[in-house]
Amino acid sequence: MIEKHLMKLRARDDISAEEERALRDAIGEVIDYPADHTFITAGRELHASTLLVDGFLCRYKDLSGGQRQITEIHTPGDFADLHSFTLKYLDHNVMALTPSRVVQVPHDKLAAITENHPHLARLLWFMTNLDAAIHREWEVSLGRRSAIERTAHLFCELQVRLGVVGLASARDYALPITQSELAECLGLTSVHVNRVLRELRERELVEFRSGRVMIADLAGLKRVAEFDPAYLYLDKRAR
Amino acid sequence: MIEKHLMKLRARDDISAEEERALRDAIGEVIDYPADHTFITAGRELHASTLLVDGFLCRYKDLSGGQRQITEIHTPGDFADLHSFTLKYLDHNVMALTPSRVVQVPHDKLAAITENHPHLARLLWFMTNLDAAIHREWEVSLGRRSAIERTAHLFCELQVRLGVVGLASARDYALPITQSELAECLGLTSVHVNRVLRELRERELVEFRSGRVMIADLAGLKRVAEFDPAYLYLDKRAR
């Protein structure tokens, strides 16, 4: 159930058998959500965090004009709202982009981990800081990169993050979301995302079709995006 | 020395005398940085975190074309790189926007706090999650708000954050940075920031002049920004 989460953690630090046991003991109810279902609403008090087992989730905020900004995409193995453990309620919503399976991890189990497993606790803290690093990189994309660079950057990021949990190769990966949802990540309109996707296809970098990202030229894609994966902290240096 | 930090913490949770003592015991060297000095560089291994006592800092990333995106502004009382405690090195740089005084907090002192003061440790974890919430709000600004809304939103955010530590009133506060630096926060050019500032002035909402934000109409400014301070978690609900 939490294998992908363990893969994600182990890409950043070593985990002992005992810590693994503590994590396995912490998991609670398994829940399936349909696509487009918002299961965490901003402001509501929370008593458990959500670990994504299968599918895609996103965090988003709505604006008055009906606009929406997705602030992060979650891939299997991610704790979608681990930060609610310290925040107690969130400033944003969390939604299933695709039919998704999650497990609940009650906050009191997390509290027990912080008391009995300091190293694991620090690693969980690290994981929330990793989400913040992803937010920062998205700020850079939204603030300074052109539409095509931004789109290429997102495809690169997801290729790496999904690769860590065995869900992406250098050639392709599943990303069963719509062009409108991509636009909500990228701060663009779906019309313009469509044009950008065409250009990426014509330049033989990537093709995004029927919920799949097919990478024709990974090196070229990274070059367009100026992609540097350092912000994903994929090494065990110093930890 | 850490009075403003304590004000910031106490705006979110109660702190016991013993916890306050633990924090005071953790502080190390005091350092003054001149304006425009980058004192933390992406990738360098870190062994202490930086608590801002006086002045303004920012986190930023550079792009190849000479462009820069500031991902967060830090105000007195902020831990500018508390996240380096778990990350060990950063994905971004940290710079003094103005002449600034900071205190170092060695990571081993933070480790001791996590072991001996679980509640305080959780509060520090919370503080890094608060930075992430600010990043998310900036993503929304950069992705979906117009230049004038975005600028108004930043002025509102800083009014609240500086107000918490006694450095802003409802009328005005000091923000001794340039229009170019403002532009680097807002994902705009300095030329356009200048136009936006003129419009905000002509609409009698705010005036930004000689390093000061003078608020003519706070309610109106918040209306333009659609500002909702919930993401700053300024209540003690449930904590």
Add this chain to the structure above:
DNA sequence: CCCGGCCATTAACGTGGATCAGTTGCGCTC
């Protein structure tokens, strides 16, 4: 007192992406 450098400001012009208004295609349902 003049000079150089930074910052603010503005005007003229260019453009990336938004907006508007569709058409096409495809899976689902009845």
Add this chain to the structure above:
DNA sequence: GAGCGCAACTGATCCACGTTAATGGCCGGG
């Protein structure tokens, strides 16, 4: 197998913001 609804796709037009270039103010230094 007609009809519906949603997603992909496209062309025409518009405009918010970028680019370029120039001016003036201010301040610190020689």
